[in-house]
Amino acid sequence: MVTTRHEGGALSKSVDSKALKEAAADYDLDGISSDQESGSYTDDDGADGDFDARKSSAKSSAKRQKIATNAKARKARTGDAAKPTRRRKDLSLLPTMPLDILFEIFGQLSPKDLISLSRTNKLFRKTLLASNATTVWKAAREECNAPEPPRDFTEPRWAALLFLTSCWSCGAKGVPKVDWCLRRRVCVQCKKDHLVYSGKFKSRFPDYEPEVLNYVTFTHTGGWSHGHRSNSKFYWDDDIHPIVEQWRKLQHAAHLGQLGARDFFENWKEQRTEHLEYVAKMARTYEAWYQHVSLNKYSDAADNRKKRLEAVKAKFLELGYDAVDINHSLSIYSDGISTGTPNVTNAVWSRLRPKLEPGIEAERNRRVARELESTINERMSILNDLYDVYLSSLKPSDRCFCPPVQFLRPLPEVASLIEAGKDVVVTSHDFQPILDNIATHIANYQEERRQFAISTLPETETKLADPLSLAKNVFMCETTHTSLCYRDSSKAALSGWPMMGSHFCIKRSALDHRPGICLDRPCKIIYNKELSGIASNVITAIGLDPSTASCADMDQKDVRFTCDSCSSINFSNVFTWRGALFHGHTMAHRTPNLTFSIAPDTLAAEAKAAGASSIRPSARAWSCNHCHSYISKAEAQTRYLIFEHLKTQHAISDPVNAQDYFANEQCREWLEAPYKLPVSTSQTQTFQCLECLSGKASNRRFVGLGVLSHLRDKHKITNPVPNIHFKDHAT
Numbered sequence: 092m093v094t095t096r097h098e099g100g101a102l103s104k105s106v107d108s109k110a111l112k113e114a115a116a117d118y119d120l121d122g123i124s125s126d127q128e129s130g131s132y133t134d135d136d137g138a139d140g141d142f143d144a145r146k147s148s149a150k151s152s153a154k155r156q157k158i159a160t161n162a163k164a165r166k167a168r169t170g171d172a173a174k175p176t177r178r179r180k181d182l183s184l185l186p187t188m189p190l191d192i193l194f195e196i197f198g199q200l201s202p203k204d205l206i207s208l209s210r211t212n213k214l215f216r217k218t219l220l221a222s223n224a225t226t227v228w229k230a231a232r233e234e235c236n237a238p239e240p241p242r243d244f245t246e247p248r249w250a251a252l253l254f255l256t257s258c259w260s261c262g263a264k265g266v267p268k269v270d271w272c273l274r275r276r277v278c279v280q281c282k283k284d285h286l287v288y289s290g291k292f293k294s295r296f297p298d299y300e301p302e303v304l305n306y307v308t309f310t311h312t313g314g315w316s317h318g319h320r321s322n323s324k325f326y327w328d329d330d331i332h333p334i335v336e337q338w339r340k341l342q343h344a345a346h347l348g349q350l351g352a353r354d355f356f357e358n359w360k361e362q363r364t365e366h367l368e369y370v371a372k373m374a375r376t377y378e379a380w381y382q383h384v385s386l387n388k389y390s391d392a393a394d395n396r397k398k399r400l401e402a403v404k405a406k407f408l409e410l411g412y413d414a415v416d417i418n419h420s421l422s423i424y425s426d427g428i429s430t431g432t433p434n435v436t437n438a439v440w441s442r443l444r445p446k447l448e449p450g451i452e453a454e455r456n457r458r459v460a461r462e463l464e465s466t467i468n469e470r471m472s473i474l475n476d477l478y479d480v481y482l483s484s485l486k487p488s489d490r491c492f493c494p495p496v497q498f499l500r501p502l503p504e505v506a507s508l509i510e511a512g513k514d515v516v517v518t519s520h521d522f523q524p525i526l527d528n529i530a531t532h533i534a535n536y537q538e539e540r541r542q543f544a545i546s547t548l549p550e551t552e553t554k555l556a557d558p559l560s561l562a563k564n565v566f567m568c569e570t571t572h573t574s575l576c577y578r579d580s581s582k583a584a585l586s587g588w589p590m591m592g593s594h595f596c597i598k599r600s601a602l603d604h605r606p607g608i609c610l611d612r613p614c615k616i617i618y619n620k621e622l623s624g625i626a627s628n629v630i631t632a633i634g635l636d637p638s639t640a641s642c643a644d645m646d647q648k649d650v651r652f653t654c655d656s657c658s659s660i661n662f663s664n665v666f667t668w669r670g671a672l673f674h675g676h677t678m679a680h681r682t683p684n685l686t687f688s689i690a691p692d693t694l695a696a697e698a699k700a701a702g703a704s705s706i707r708p709s710a711r712a713w714s715c716n717h718c719h720s721y722i723s724k725a726e727a728q729t730r731y732l733i734f735e736h737l738k739t740q741h742a743i744s745d746p747v748n749a750q751d752y753f754a755n756e757q758c759r760e761w762l763e764a765p766y767k768l769p770v771s772t773s774q775t776q777t778f779q780c781l782e783c784l785s786g787k788a789s790n791r792r793f794v795g796l797g798v799l800s801h802l803r804d805k806h807k808i809t810n811p812v813p814n815i816h817f818k819d820h821a822t
Contacts, residue, residue, distance in 0.1 A: 186214055193218070194227050202231045202250035209247070220247055238380050241274065241373055252276060260285065268318070269381070271374035272310035273327050282314030286325040295328075299335050306363035307334050308370055334363075396423040398433030403447065406440055412451055413458075420454040421447060453607025460608055463513065470509045470517050474499065477519055477526055487716050488753045491593040494613045498536050499525065501604055501612070537592060540616060544591060547618040559588050562630055562645045563637040565622040565672060566591055569615045570598055584622050584672035584760075587642035591616050593756040625675040629668050629687055651695035651766075652687040654678070656809075657799060664765035665690050665698035673760055684809075698766035706766065712758030716751055717741045724757040777820040782806045792820055 185193070197205065197219070205228060209219040218224060228246035232239075232253075240249030252274065258266050260281040269276045277285070287295050292304060309324040341359055344352035400423050407417050423429060427443045435443070460467070478496045485493065499505050504525055508517050525532070544566055545553055552558045559566075568582035585591045594616070600609035627637040633650045645668045652666045654674060666674055666687070675685050690698065708730040714721045715736055721728050728736075733752045737743040743751050754762055778798040780791065782805075793801060798817045802808040808816055 190218075190223075194224070197224075197227045198230050200231060201254075202228065202235060202237070203254040205231055206247070206251060206255065236384075238377060241370070244274075269377075270310050270312060271377040271381075272312075272370065273308060273330075274370070274374075275327065279314060282312075282325075284314075285328045286310070286314050287328050287331065288313065289324040289326070292326070296331065299331070300338065303331070303335050303338050306338070306360065306367070307331055308367060393423075395431070395433045396429060399423075399431055399435060400425075400428050402433065402435040403428060403440075403443060406435065406444070407448075407451060413455065416451050416455040416458060419458075420450040425450075449606050456605055456607035463510065466513050467509055471496075471500070473517070473519050474505070474509075474522055474525075477522055478529070481526060481529055483719060487714055487719055487722050488749070490719065490722060491714075491756065492537065493533055494536055494595050495597065497597060497611050498613055499532065500610050501602060502532070506604070540592070541588070544616040544618070547616075549618075559591065560641045560643075561637075562586060562640050562642045562668070563623055563627045565619045565626050566616045567619040567622070568594060568596060569617050570596060571619075583619060583676040584669065585616060585619075586626065586669060586672065589756045590759055622672050622675055625685060625687070626668075626672060629671055632687065632689055649699065651690040651698045653690045653694075655686045655688055656811075664767055665694055666765045667702075667763050669759065670763040670765050673763060674765065701766045706764050707762055710758070710761035710764060712755050712761040713752055714755045715741075716749075716753050717743075722755075724755065727755045727758045778817050779820045780806075780817050781814075782808070782816060793817075 185196075188196075197208070200208065205219060209216045219227070225246050228250055232246065232250060235254075237253055240246060244252075252269060256266055256276070257264050258278040258281055259275050260277050263278045263280070266276050266278050270282075289304060289309075292299070292301060304324075304326060307326050307330050309326050311320045311323065311325070312318060313321065313323065313325045337359070341352070341356040345356045400421060404414075404417050404421060407421075408414065421428065425447060427446050431439065475496045478499070482490050482493055500509065502525070505522075508521055511517060541559065545558055547566075548558055548564060552561075552564060555561070558564055564586075566585040568585070571583045582594070582596070585594055595613045597611050598614045599611050602610040602612040604610045629652060630637045630640045630645065632652070633648055635644060635648070648668075650668065652668065652671045654664065654666070654671070656678065657664070664674070671687050678685055689695075711727050711729055713730045713733045714727055715733055717737070718740070720726065720736070721733065730752070734746060737746045737751055741751075746752050748754075777792040777794055780793065780798055780801055782802065783791065799811060802811045802816055806816075811817055813819075
């Protein structure tokens with residue numbers, strides 16, 4: 092880099108900086124806030140920019156060091172001399188070159204580089220702002236096809252306006268456009284702060300004559316116009332003050348009757364009017380140039396993107412990719428192609444390839460999958476038939492815990508057969524090694540599901556021996572939060588491994604098999620925090636410890652519950668502990684923090700009797716354990732029909748539960764259906780809202796759950812309390 096006289100050795104470090112401080116008065120070194128970009132670049136007519144003349148004015152004052160007489164010191168110097176060091180490359184000699192050679196070097200720079208160079212140090216600034224350096228700035232401007240500066244602009248000042256993008260007022264960076272009428276590059280905020288609307292001139296400057304505005308430069312683009320022109324005139328406040336000063340000075344001289352003052356005043360007005368016409372004319376010229384440059388820039392950028400795209404495509408073709416996959420994957424808008432030079436060097440390629448190659452691989456995989464779609468479907472059908480044969484050999488109660496055939500699809504040994512080329516013949520014999528180990532595959536898959544479910548538990552729960560057996564840990568299918576599955580309570584309240592291990596639904600395109608290929612897979616089981624909180628409350632209500640109570644313990648207790656948010660009115664529903672969880676899911680979107688209470692003994696006894704005599708037997712949740720006719724959730728039947736089936740098809744007149752038939756865990760929601768009180772009980776009871784104290788609403792009566800809905804929607808009360816928020820109308 093170019094160095095100052097201190098760094099180059101022309102001045103010793105001990106010399107006082109007084110000379111430099113005196114030179115600093117000629118120009119500023121403070122960056123954008125300086126007059127470089129604020130419009131006060133000036134040519135120093137008295138300076139020729141000769142570096143040597145200034146260098147010779149300084150003499151070194153460093154003291155000569157004493158010669159060491161000590162042998163040890165001489166040895167040390169000899170040792171240092173024995174290790175010659177190569178001189179570092181720098182530009183310290185650049186200021187010593189003749190001025191014509193310097194100008195030849197500077198002529199290779201762009202206007203923006205010249206501006207940066209002028210800010211390097213005082214010497215370069217003095218040289219580049221000298222009048223004899225104008226040719227350097229002019230050559231750089233012409234190389235960029237920029238228009239000539241206005242007659243009152245110097246070349247450096249014009250270069251700063253065209254090629255720097257900082258606000259001339261506040262220094263904010265990234266100001267894209269120049270206001271050619273004001274001949275300033277200013278940000279929107281500065282326009283809002285400094286532009287004066289002609290209609291508000293009198294209120295803004297009450298002491299100024301409005302006629303002065305006829306001689307001040309103006310723009311038609313205000314600070315609040317979002318860059319759109321209008322017929323209004325806006326004036327830069329700092330331009331007004333000097334014009335007013337000149338106006339008043341000339342007017343005062345004319346009023347005093349000084350010789351020639353009136354003619355001079357009129358001549359000044361004509362010059363200002365002509366100047367404003369010139370500014371307006373040049374503004375149109377510069378705006379046309381700017382639009383042309385912008386269009387060319389956009390066109391050049393589009394050409395660069397196309398060339399860059401073709402260069403990248405050629406690179407991938409060399410790697411062996413198909414042109415069809417490349418064309419489908421890459422475009423001029425792809426990441427890494429939309430910007431950059433058209434020349435793709437090795438360094439650029441090393442950055443682009445990791446970004447773009449996965450997309451091409453994915454497109455290739457999708458194309459191959461489309462070509463093999465019919466073949467893959469045929470082979471999956473073969474595998475599915477073989478898997479069905481295996482499942483038919485199992486006991487129906489065991490078959491419920493076997494996942495669908497999709498769990499085999501991602502296995503490497505299966506994928507290699509399914510995705511083999513069309514010229515490869517795949518038969519059922521090829522799948523036999525997989526079927527020989529199918530029991531192991533199923534066990535491994537179920538264990539993976541167990542471990543994944545455990546991993547979703549809170550950290551304190553994962554340390555327990557068998558957290559899945561605890562009644563307080565409730566799980567749900569990962570598809571529960573979708574709009575289609577939200578109301579399916581059987582997916583949201585899975586308690587105990589029998590319910591979790593027998594729940595299988597297919598999640599479409601959920602498994603990233605490889606780039607571009609997503610496979611269907613059985614769903615995963617995840618922890619349900621909301622229902623687990625309800626389960627803990629229910630367990631605590633019956634006197635058990637949630638940290639140790641298992642699902643079997645809760646089934647053995649067989650306690651009945653009522654919902655505090657809806658059954659407090661008329662006990663319309665009585666739930667088992669699992670039924671309370673199902674109910675909690677359906678009510679969660681309406682009543683958060685749902686709580687349950689133990690049902691009265693008489694009501695609980697009535698609910699248990701109804702469950703044993705009608706609810707459970709009539710639930711379509713039973714399957715035969717001797718055949719596979721009613722094994723799926725959709726095929727499960729009532730216990731009465733299963734008994735008839737066992738009697739007629741299997742000659743079993745006295746079936747035994749869990750031996751001849753079993754409760755299908757996939758249909759657990761129907762087995763845990765709530766006991767509903769007779770309709771007449773709830774129809775005759777009406778309620779009154781205690782929040783509506785006056786008016787017609789105070790006389791309104793509600794039936795059933797209507798008062799709860801009214802309190803929730805009208806008064807925003809989600810957990811109403813009897814005799815506080817509502818009461819029985821009869822009382």
